[in-house]
Amino acid sequence: MSESMTMVDAVNLALAHELEQDTDVVLLGEDIGVNGGVFRATAGLLERFGPHRIMDTPLAENLIAGLAIGMASQGLKPVAEIQFMGFIFPTMEQLIAHGARMRNRTRGRLSCPLVIRAPFGGGIHAPEHHSESTEALLAHIPGLRVVIPSSPARAYGLLLAAIRCPDPVIFLEPKRIYRAVKQPVSDNGIALPLDTCFTLREGNDITLISWGAMIKETLEAADQLAQDGISCEVIDVATLNLLDHATLLASVSKTGRCVIVHEAPHHGGMGAEISATLAERGLLDLKAPVARVTGFDTIMPYYRLENQYLPNSADIVEAARQTLEFV
Amino acid sequence: MTIAYQGEILFSRYLDATGKAVDTVPEWAEQPDTLVEYYRQMTLARLFDSKAIALQRTGQLGTYPSMLGGEAIDIPTAALMQAEDVLIPYYRNHAMQVMRGIEWRDVLLYWGGDERGSANPAQGQDLPNCVPIATQCLHACGVAAAFRIRDEKRVAVTLCGDGATSKGDFLEALNVAGTWQLPLVFIINNNQWAISVPRAMQCGAPTLAQKALGAGLRGEQVDGNDVIAVHQAVSRALERARAGKGPSVIEAISYRLSDHTTADDATRYRSNEELKAAWEREPIKRLRNYLHDRGWWDENRETQWQQTANARVQQAVQDYLATAPDSAGAQFDHLYATLPVQLSEQRERAIRQAEPGGRHHE
DSSP, X not given: OEEEEOHHHHHHHHHXXXXXXXXXXXXXXXXXXXXXXXXXXXXXXXXXXXXXTEEEOOSOHHHHHHHHHHHHHTTOXXXXXXXXXXXXXGGHHHIIXXXXXXXXXXXXXXOXXXXXXXXXXXXXXXOTTSSXXXXXXXXXXXXXXXXXXXXXXXXXXXXXXXXXXXXXXXXXXXXXXXXXOOEEEEOOOOOOOSSOOEEEEOOSSEEEEEOXXXXXXXXXXXXXXXXXXXXXXXXXXXXXXXXXXXXXXXHHHHHSOEEEEEEEESTTOHHHHHHHHHHHHHGGGOSSOOEEEEEOSSOOXXXXXXXXXXXXXXHHHHHHHHHHHOO | OOOSOOOOOEEEOSBOTTSOBSSOOOGGGGSHHHHXXXXXXXXXXXXXXXXXXXXXXXXXXXXXOOOTTOHHHHHXXXXXXXXXXXXXXXXXXXXXXXXXXXXXXXXXXXXXTOGGGXXXXXXTTOOOOOOSTXXXXXXXHHHHHHHHHTTOOOOEEEEEETGGGGSHHHHHHHHHHHHHTOSEEEEEEEOSEEXXXXXXXXXXXXXXXXXXXXGTOEEEEEETTXXXXXXXXXXXXXXXXXXXXXXXXXXXXXXXXXXXXXXXXXXXXXXXXXXXXXXXXXXXXXXXXXXXXXXXXXXXXXXXXXXXXXXXXXXXXXXXXXXXXXXXXXXXXXXXXXXXXXXXXXXXHHHHHHSTTTTTTO
């Protein structure tokens, strides 16, 4: 029984499913209770599960992370919402100095099975601080998983997996596609695998690698290239840490050419890590330099110019053509 | 205008610096058992402390933060907590952790650079040492919230220094503890110095305990060199928390008789006169005088106890020094619940490199 729904509905469905299945799952964050979250991701959950499990916190993001770590140390599975990724920075000390390390520094005596959810990325004409993509900052930290869905069905399955994961997961939700498409999602409780890329389209000529909202433009680019007879393999990375090297290397060993697409700035972005991995371990398979289509190395412009900043499908097509023309 | 809010912070002390009662001592302090046990634990902590510093000075231990001067705060607090309560320490609460189940050897392992120092299962759900300042106060709120969610009659107890009260984490923790009326006790060991910065430069308020009032908590101040006063305050706070009557802040006034850590030299920033005066108020001598006056302790018992305590500390040192470093693979084995395939190659390399000559690829 599948119902057609948006990504934000799928997030809500996964949260409700785990709250129903596991009494250790609790939600905390700002405005997640009566208001149901500023994007309505937690709508209706307070009514169903009560204020002991759906907790509006005082307005302090560092507090939310610290609370979640304390709860997780006692065996609860807190799922915390940070309202926008632009406000995740106060949580970084807690996540890096404690959440990511709890299992290791106690040699497994304590652990930190928490999820931090945060909407991220540009494209919805939001105010300053509401549009950045800083996933690479988090993916750099050993012990923290960083997971990004790119469709309603993957949001449902990956969020279930994140909540069930015995270690901390940062779950970044690309808000540009929160309501952009509907897709049938079955509330079957089946989690998707973490640490695994999803090959969305198989192809032989070039590998297009992306994640989150940019999957939309990447698939559009693949469609345009297909009209010229170019067969693109499209990979949704989905988990940025831990990165599924095997799938990426296998694809590039087949196609020999690769374009990596992300909204985040070029410098030090996850594209650099993937590109370096391909160079280190797949150089002899490469027929052309790996190309990156990314945001600029600038402060993300306010929304009047945000579309000038965000890569689009034409940028991806152009990069793919240049890569294909390289001899 | 009318008064919108009025609060007060009460200060309590039972023993003066010489161990003379300045107030009617509670009934339990009219009996020897508890106080003699506190005395034993406090002197053991001090003995361990001097041994740990000696180990550091001789290159056998890493940087170590001393407990010196905080004994009358930590010992009764650990003794009064129930086993099922949870301790969320900062980095100066070694004796408390030992009283709650770990070995002195584990303390040496931790400060000797070995993660296994926080791995003793006897520590239960207690959190490990917290080196970043005040971040543990938020964990304590999460722990206490977990008790509330599960409707358990347990209490979370967290400690910090005076410097930590300047951090947002401390204030955010007080704020949520008051809002949610969590079963939680905050204890500030106000030892007057945050490394080189004195109490007066941390905060313009006359007491640190009054920060509680701004967040809807009970706050009180005690003489942190007076083990009876600390016992009374901690008992009150634990009982209230366990009975669902909300969180408390206890500001215990002490003095950091040591350097901040073995990496610090306090003579750079504070006077010998001040330190000398602080030694006149220190907690162990005060309690010993009280015990002597009551006839509950004497030189003979002191000598016997020092022998016992010495043997325990010596044993801990031997156990610590006899513990071989952990395997180079251990850093991978506990990073995630299961070893990810992505790390297996690095793990093998780490183990290979740790073997004799392993870094040179001969």
